[in-house]
Amino acid sequence: MPRKRPSAAPPPVPPLFTTEETHPEIASMQAVAATEDWAAVAALLEELSPVDRDFALRYLSDVEGVEGLLERALEDDPRDPLLRTLLAERYVHIGWGIRSRYRAEHVSREQFAQFHDWLRRAEQILLEVCAEHPTFVLAWDVRLTTARGLELGHSEARRRYGRLASLDPHSYVAQKALLQQLCPKWSGSWEDAHGFATECAESAPAGAPNGAVVALAHIEHWLELDPPEKERYMASAAVRDDLRRAAARSVRHPEHREDFHSVGAHNAFALAFLLGDHAEDAAAHLRVIGNRASGAPWDYVDDPVTYFSYFRDAALAAG
Template sequence: MSSTGGSAIPSNGPTFDPFDNTPELVPLRTAARSGDWNAVRAFFAGLDSAHQLSSATALLADTAGVETFLEPAAAAFPGDPLPRTLLAHRYVYIGWEIRSDARAQHVSRDQFDQFHTWLRKAEQILIEVCAEQPAYAPAWTARLITARGLQLGQAEARRRYDRLSAHQPHHYHAQTQLLQQLCPKWSGSWEAAHGFARECATAAPDGANSGALVALAHVEHWLDLDSSERSAYMRGVPVRDDLRHAAQVSVLHPDHRPDWNSIGAHSAFAFAFSIGGHFEDAAPHFAFLGDRASEFPWQYTNDPRATFLKFRKSALGA
């Protein structure tokens, strides 16, 4: 399948819908909404990388009601990892929707109980898939999310990531999930989060999306600070230089080939540079994005669309 290129001329935008931003994914949405398992299976059969497989799995899992056709498909094809992994990932999304993205102190006991019930259902499926298919990236990626939600600890999450990376190194979806686990809000530390992000950026081939982990780690750190401390942190020279280096070895490197994760990676840099007031550095990322953006990390603002437009105007003058 073709990759996703840049869109250098902004107009009204942005759209945060991944299907609008990546037209190659539209047949998946059509098949999912119509409950057509055969069309869904055919779409996945046409994917040519673990990155595409994980991207499409996450998008399908975020589509309401798909469990109604995934459950019979998983039962009908017990030896196929695809329908079981898609179903498990859908269960994870159902559970997380019940829990919400609120901090733990704002989540009720009933929400936690339902959340954990759905994650345990997913985990039981995924354990079997990973035992049968130890190189199957979408299943291990989903198990990073269940590890976090079920509070299995830092060591177990890292073990799962290492099992995946032994077969699929530099897997961007898995890296973003482990990064969340390593943040203090999930009992990690900033030393661990920033260390992992830089490890990902350094180890990945030039032009890989993994450098965006550096931007995401700084955004998470910024979000965790008191409002009085945020501006100084992101405006600081060490953070700016860290972001510059990570961008140069990843999405701004000549070897970068835009793919389904590039919009998210450029969004991370555009957001991080902008909240630090480094608009000249943000400019090439907004030039790539045009009218497209990923929900994350723009969802960390009260009005993602207005924030995007304000920052883009500061960076590009349009």
């Protein structure tokens, strides 16, 4: 990352950091969900493309109290796989909120107990959905998260990902979920994490967002290094060239067509290049996203709003 730390003064026009800000369709869906009108939510979802719909569904779990809406809707249609999967995802969201994002050593025994309780409730729902609807991709996707949270191990996570990939071989959301499992913080290895990321980038269709998994893997690796090594790692020619190859095949490819995943993918590449002080490479992505930031992966740096604004301006000036 550029060596000069930015001023703590807030930027005059703060970047848009939430998905609700960068994608108004998500905000509309969440607002309707808050009114507890499932039919109206379903109608909004039908207006989206399949890829954007899958993306949007995951943000229903962010709506406070939406589990009540889903539970009541299930009273009218108790076997609906989408409703059940969304309810399970909401339970996962509640559980993870209790656990927090801190490392395990900073999470209390009571937090873990409640976290696992919510995840077990979600897992039971998902087991039933997958038994009745084995090709329902969204349920397999959420089961990647429950596998990690319940510490079911890498073999089980790989098995679940294999089932999902047989149905949707280039699910960017699922690949990001498995990447987390493969990192050392979840008892994985950097060899596995980077190998999987490369596989995601190279096997996906040209122009797909999947190449950004490579950027996310390098950011995760950077996060684990000691301060003297962080800059050397991201500034290395090997990492820079790896990022360039992935970006050229992904969101910088002429066949890329923007969808809901594009903003997050460009942000992942932008941050990865900035961490290595590769301003010109970062600028190519920053010009596309403009003021549209994303919570992840910028939440890995201190004061994301200030950093994004400062380094965006510096990179665009240099590149």
